[in-house]
Amino acid sequence: MENEFTYAAHCAHLNEHKLLGNRDKATGEVFLPARPINPETHSSDMEWVELSGEGVLQAYTIVYIATTAMIEAGYDRKNPYCVGIVKTAEGPMISAFISGVDALHPESIKIGTPMRAHFIDRGEGEARKSFLAFEPVA
Amino acid sequence: MAEQHKLARGVALVGAGMSKFGAFKGKSSRDLFVEAFNEMLASVDQPFDPNQIEALFVGNYSSDLFEGQGHLAPILASWTGLNPLPAVRVEDACASAGAAVYQGILAVASGMYDVVVVGGVEKMTDLPTEKVTDTLATAADTQFEIPAGFTFPGFYAAMATSYMHAYGATPETLMKVGIKNHNNGSLNEKAQFGAKISTLMEARKASAAKKGLPIPDWKDELEFLHDDKANPVIAWPLRLYDCSPVSDGAAVVLLVSEDLAKKFSDCPIYIAGMGQASDGALHDRKELNSIPSARLAGQKAYQMAGVGPEDIDFAEVHDCFTIAELLATEDLGFFERGTAWKAAEKRRDQPRWQQTHQLIGRAQIERAPCRCFRCRSGRRSLETVARPGRRTPDQTSPQIWSYPQRGGHRANLCGTHFREERLTWKTNSPMLPIALT
Numbered sequence: 001m002e003n004e005f006t007y008a009a010h011c012a013h014l015n016e017h018k019l020l021g022n023r024d025k026a027t028g029e030v031f032l033p034a035r036p037i038n039p040e041t042h043s044s045d046m047e048w049v050e051l052s053g054e055g056v057l058q059a060y061t062i063v064y065i066a067t068t069a070m071i072e073a074g075y076d077r078k079n080p081y082c083v084g085i086v087k088t089a090e091g092p093m094i095s096a097f098i099s100g101v102d103a104l105h106p107e108s109i110k111i112g113t114p115m116r117a118h119f120i121d122r123g124e125g126e127a128r129k130s131f132l133a134f135e136p137v138a
Numbered sequence: 139m140a141e142q143h144k145l146a147r148g149v150a151l152v153g154a155g156m157s158k159f160g161a162f163k164g165k166s167s168r169d170l171f172v173e174a175f176n177e178m179l180a181s182v183d184q185p186f187d188p189n190q191i192e193a194l195f196v197g198n199y200s201s202d203l204f205e206g207q208g209h210l211a212p213i214l215a216s217w218t219g220l221n222p223l224p225a226v227r228v229e230d231a232c233a234s235a236g237a238a239v240y241q242g243i244l245a246v247a248s249g250m251y252d253v254v255v256v257g258g259v260e261k262m263t264d265l266p267t268e269k270v271t272d273t274l275a276t277a278a279d280t281q282f283e284i285p286a287g288f289t290f291p292g293f294y295a296a297m298a299t300s301y302m303h304a305y306g307a308t309p310e311t312l313m314k315v316g317i318k319n320h321n322n323g324s325l326n327e328k329a330q331f332g333a334k335i336s337t338l339m340e341a342r343k344a345s346a347a348k349k350g351l352p353i354p355d356w357k358d359e360l361e362f363l364h365d366d367k368a369n370p371v372i373a374w375p376l377r378l379y380d381c382s383p384v385s386d387g388a389a390v391v392l393l394v395s396e397d398l399a400k401k402f403s404d405c406p407i408y409i410a411g412m413g414q415a416s417d418g419a420l421h422d423r424k425e426l427n428s429i430p431s432a433r434l435a436g437q438k439a440y441q442m443a444g445v446g447p448e449d450i451d452f453a454e455v456h457d458c459f460t461i462a463e464l465l466a467t468e469d470l471g472f473f474e475r476g477t478a479w480k481a482a483e484k485r486r487d488q489p490r491w492q493q494t495h496q497l498i499g500r501a502q503i504e505r506a507p508c509r510c511f512r513c514r515s516g517r518r519s520l521e522t523v524a525r526p527g528r529r530t531p532d533q534t535s536p537q538i539w540s541y542p543q544r545g546g547h548r549a550n551l552c553g554t555h556f557r558e559e560r561l562t563w564k565t566n567s568p569m570l571p572i573a574l575t
Binding site for chain 1: 292296372419
C-alpha cells in the first residue's frame with residue numbers, strides 16, 4: 001500500500017508555505033509531521049489536514065555552535081539563533097526555527113509565549129527551500 | 139509497568155579494560171580498541187586463552203562519518219586477533235556501547251555463546267568542529283529536527299529550558315553539576331580533562347600571567363563559569379563545561395556464562411537486571427523535561443533485578459550534558475520529578491550517588507560501555523562517593539550506569555560485589571546493580 005505521507009510531501013507543502021499534518025480518520029488525532037501510522041492505534045487510515053499555524057513555545061535554545069547548513073545560512077558564534085519546540089493549537093509539538101526573539105538575551109525569551117507559524121526561504125530558484133519557523137504573536 | 143523479563147541463564151562480567159580518553163592525533167579506532175582489549179585481557183584473574191572468545195559486539199556511533207570507516211566490527215576483530223568469529227557493530231547513538239553490552243548479555247544468556255567480548259569505541263577528533271556537530275546531529279531526526287536548526291547540544295539545552303521553566307532551576311544549577319563532575323573526573327587518570335574547575339581556572343590565570351596578559355579576577359568557580367570567554371556558550375543555557383568533550387577512547391568487557399564466572403574471575407560481576415527502551419524525536423515526546431525511555435528502561439532493570447531505586451548506593455548516569463544528569467537521576471527514581479536540581483544545589487560535597495568517571499569530566503565517548511567495573515582502577519573515586527554511614531563500595535554497592543539516549547535508552551542492572559560473601563541481595567544473582575545505557 002503506497003504511503004503518501006512522505007518527507008517529500010512535507011517539503012512540497014512547506015515550499016508552498018503551507019503547514020500540513022495529517023489526521024487519524026477514526027480518532028481525529030492530528031500528527032505533525034504527518035505520520036504514516038498512528039503509534040497508539042497502529043491505524044494507517046489517515047488524511048491530510050492544514051494546521052492553523054498557531055501554537056505556544058514549549059522549549060528553546062540559542063545555538064552558538066551550529067551545523068554546516070546553519071553556518072551557510074549565516075549563523076555562527078557571533079550571530080547565534082533560536083530554535084525551539086512549539087505545541088500547535090491542534091495538539092502536536094514540532095521543532096522549528098524561532099524568529100522575532102532576542103537571541104542575545106535568551107532569558108528574555110519565555111516558554112508559554114503564543115507563537116504563529118511562518119516560512120523562511122533559503123536558496124534561489126530551483127534551490128529554494130522553505131523552512132518552518134514560528135514567531136511571537138505581536 | 140513493563141512486562142517482566144528474565145535471562146535464560148546468568149551472565150557475569152569478568153574482565154574490563156579502557157583506553158585513555160582525549161584527543162589522540164595518529165590513533166584510530168582500532169588502535170584505541172586494541173589498548174582497551176589488551177587491558178581487558180590483563181584484568182582477568184585466571185589464566186585465560188583468547189581462543190575461548192566466541193563473538194565480538196562493538197558499540198560505535200559513527201566511525202563511517204568520523205573516520206570514513208564502515209564495517210567496523212570485522213576490522214576490530216581482525217586487529218584483536220578474533221577473526222573469523224562473528225563480529226557485529228551496534229549503533230544506538232550515545233547508547234551504542236550500552237546497547238552492545240545488552241546484546242552481548244543476551245547472546246550469552248541464550249546459551250549460544252559462553253564467552254563474548256563487548257567493546258565500545260569512538261574516534262571523534264579528526265574532524266573540524268562543524269563536521270563533528272554535523273555528525274552528532276545525525277543522531278537526531280535529520281528530516282524534521284536538524285533542518286529547524288537543532289544541534290545535539292541544542293536538544294539537551296531545550297530540555298534544560300523546559301526543566302528550568304517547570305521547576306525553577308537556573309543555569310547556575312547546571313554549573314554546579316559540572317563542578318561536581320569535573321571534580322570526579324579529576325580522580326580518574328584516564329579522563330580527558332582530568333581536572334577540577336578550580337584547577338582549570340588557576341591554569342588560565344597562570345597562562346595569562348605567563349603571556350603578560352591581564353590576569354582574570356574570577357573570585358570563584360561560578361564566576362569563572364559565567365565568563366563568556368572562559369566558558370563560552372555552546373547552546374544556551376549549556377556552556378563548554380556543561381558539555382562532554384569531543385573525544386577519542388575505547389572500553390572493552392568480557393562476559394561469560396554464570397557457571398564459568400569463577401574460572402575467570404575471583405570476584406565476578408553478575409548481571410542482575412537490564413532494560414532498554416526507545417524515544418523518537420524530542421517534539422514527539424509527551425514531555426520535554428524527562429526522558430520517557432530512561433524511565434521505562436530503569437523500571438525494567440529494577441524489575442528484573444528485584445530492586446528499586448532505594449536499594450541503589452551508587453549510580454553512574456549519562457551526563458553528556460549537565461542537564462542530562464538531573465533528568466537521569468529523576469527518571470531512574472533517585473529523586474522525585476523536579477527535585478534533582480535542589481539536591482544538585484546542595485550536594486557538591488556529599489553527594490548521595492556520585493559518579494565515578496563522568497563523561498563531562500572524562501569524555502563523551504558515546505560508546506565506552508564500562509568504566510571501572512572491577513574498581514581496581516576506580517576504587518579511589520568510588521570511595522569518594524560513598525555515602526556517610528552507608529555501605530562502602532568494598533561491601534556490595536549497587537550501581538547504575540546510565541546512558542540515556544534520545545534514540546534509545548537502555549538500562550542494564552548488574553551488580554558489583556567486591557566481597558561476594560557479603561552479598562545479600564534478594565535476587566538469584568548475588569550481585570547487583572546497574573546500568574543504564
